[in-house]
Amino acid sequence: MNKRFYITTAIDYVNGAPHLGHAYEKVIADVIARGQRALGHEAFFLTGLDEHGQKVQQAAQAEGKPTQAYVDELAAVWKTFAHTLQLSNNDFIRTTEPRHKQVVAALLTKLHAQGDIYKAEYRGWYSWRQETFLTHKDRNPDGSWDPIYGEVRELVEENWYFKMGQYQQWLLEHIEANPDFVYPDYRRNEVLGFLKKEPLADLCISRPRERLNWGIPMPFDPDYVNYVWFDALTNYITVPASQGDPAILAALPDLQSQISNPTSQISLWPADIHVIGKDILKFHAVYWPIMLHAGGLPLPRQIVVHGWWQKEGAKISKTTGNIVDPIAVINEWGLDAFRFYVLRELDIGPDGNWTDSGFAARYTAELANGLGNLVNRSLSMLHRYRQGVVPERSTELAGDAATAVDRVRRQLATCELQAAVQSVWTLVARANQYVDHTAPFKLAKDPAQAGRLDAVLYNLVETCRILAVLLWPFLPTTAGRIYEQLGCTGVPDQLALADWGGAQPGHTLGKPEPLFPRKEPSRP
Ligand code: MSP
Numbered sequence: 001m002n003k004r005f006y007i008t009t010a011i012d013y014v015n016g017a018p019h020l021g022h023a024y025e026k027v028i029a030d031v032i033a034r035g036q037r038a039l040g041h042e043a044f045f046l047t048g049l050d051e052h053g054q055k056v057q058q059a060a061q062a063e064g065k066p067t068q069a070y071v072d073e074l075a076a077v078w079k080t081f082a083h084t085l086q087l088s089n090n091d092f093i094r095t096t097e098p099r100h101k102q103v104v105a106a107l108l109t110k111l112h113a114q115g116d117i118y119k120a121e122y123r124g125w126y127s128w129r130q131e132t133f134l135t136h137k138d139r140n141p142d143g144s145w146d147p148i149y150g151e152v153r154e155l156v157e158e159n160w161y162f163k164m165g166q167y168q169q170w171l172l173e174h175i176e177a178n179p180d181f182v183y184p185d186y187r188r189n190e191v192l193g194f195l196k197k198e199p200l201a202d203l204c205i206s207r208p209r210e211r212l213n214w215g216i217p218m219p220f221d222p223d224y225v226n227y228v229w230f231d232a233l234t235n236y237i238t239v240p241a242s243q244g245d246p247a248i249l250a251a252l253p254d255l256q257s258q259i260s261n262p263t264s265q266i267s268l269w270p271a272d273i274h275v276i277g278k279d280i281l282k283f284h285a286v287y288w289p290i291m292l293h294a295g296g297l298p299l300p301r302q303i304v305v306h307g308w309w310q311k312e313g314a315k316i317s318k319t320t321g322n323i324v325d326p327i328a329v330i331n332e333w334g335l336d337a338f339r340f341y342v343l344r345e346l347d348i349g350p351d352g353n354w355t356d357s358g359f360a361a362r363y364t365a366e367l368a369n370g371l372g373n374l375v376n377r378s379l380s381m382l383h384r385y386r387q388g389v390v391p392e393r394s395t396e397l398a399g400d401a402a403t404a405v406d407r408v409r410r411q412l413a414t415c416e417l418q419a420a421v422q423s424v425w426t427l428v429a430r431a432n433q434y435v436d437h438t439a440p441f442k443l444a445k446d447p448a449q450a451g452r453l454d455a456v457l458y459n460l461v462e463t464c465r466i467l468a469v470l471l472w473p474f475l476p477t478t479a480g481r482i483y484e485q486l487g488c489t490g491v492p493d494q495l496a497l498a499d500w501g502g503a504q505p506g507h508t509l510g511k512p513e514p515l516f517p518r519k520e521p522s523r524p
Contacts, residue, residue, distance in 0.1 A: 053228030
């Protein structure tokens, strides 16, 4: 059984509507997944929802709804959102599903049986809003608690603990020996710094049911539910387990009997990439690897950490109204304009700043005047001067196209998505410059230049075809539309189609339609 490339996103808290940050992360992961498939690999892309925990329970209470009904309603909204973004996900996990609860229970049972989980009394200051115990280091200099913690009360309670501390040295060595484990490297250094600074405390992984009942029961103690982060992280192995993944079944053999269709087993684990935001790095680069290691499971190959978006230089916040509503942007400008802006504007790693004027400027310059104009004028000229029929082959732009294809291949494989988009646009710019230099409208006026005009038109039409192939992972609708306008059948979803010469002489093109109509942004 061949192992497939397996990529995941963070699973979003289902306590509100999706925003720019959620959309950005899902688009990045989608591009990487589509990129792998375009490179000829089978890829499995998972996204989904984190539905347990206090935040979700409180949000449901605030709306006066039973929690399950509340999450069911929102899950439908989020699934539609994934569809709107044209995510090519192969599954969508919800942590309230029975398949997930089984895997969490199996992992907890194993860790408990081997003595990695113990019960102890804890006394501490508890933040109800953040669902976590605080330490004195979290206090303001005057001894008060920051309002971000909400109500803070002293609490004494028994809970279940996971012996994480004993794995600290092992994890440090793993991260040092695997420089690619956390990407980019400055995030890796953050994790190493954290691990070297102080001893890792054992992790409290339960909540008493009397305080929080919206969670997965601890299989060996019905008075407690599982801590939401332990539950949420486990989602990454739930779906492979439900697909009969051999690496997971070897470590958690009790799950064998729960697989729905044992004949269609696929191998996914270990994950190749977990895509996450910088705020949840510690959970993914410290807690999760330790949970897996203790459970006898191999570790993911890489954790890819993206930065956070601001809008117009300020924090995105519902309370101040400083938000970007991705659905409104998509309705106004089209999905591919949204995908293009976030991918082109922000590299994976640093923080980004969304500006409405920057969005409109990129739309006009790079989409409408750059790509859109190139495709439209190339196809229109072929119709005007050659009745839409592809002339004899010529190779003048073949070298430029090959350079772009090589770069995009490499950059897709290394998650350098912003650079990959730039590589595609270098070819767009080169082809637009070629139109300006060769001036086909002048050549058309001189019958002696008919052969030269054929050559120019072939180079343009073939470059447009290759651009469709290169664009597929990033802007799938646009790639499909270019292909359709060229009269090509199928979808340009394989980079192998980007070899020069694919446009067949004698083939008749379809009708050109503007890809990105020029427009003014609507004013409020
Ligand atoms: N439920 C947890 C993740 C569990 S993963 C096992 C969670 N959910 S979240 O809804 O708060 O965030 C989901 C993802 O969106 C995170 O990776 C987070 O970094 C990302 N973003 C949330 N706001 C963001 C921005 N403003 N900008 C970019 N990404 C942001 O955390």
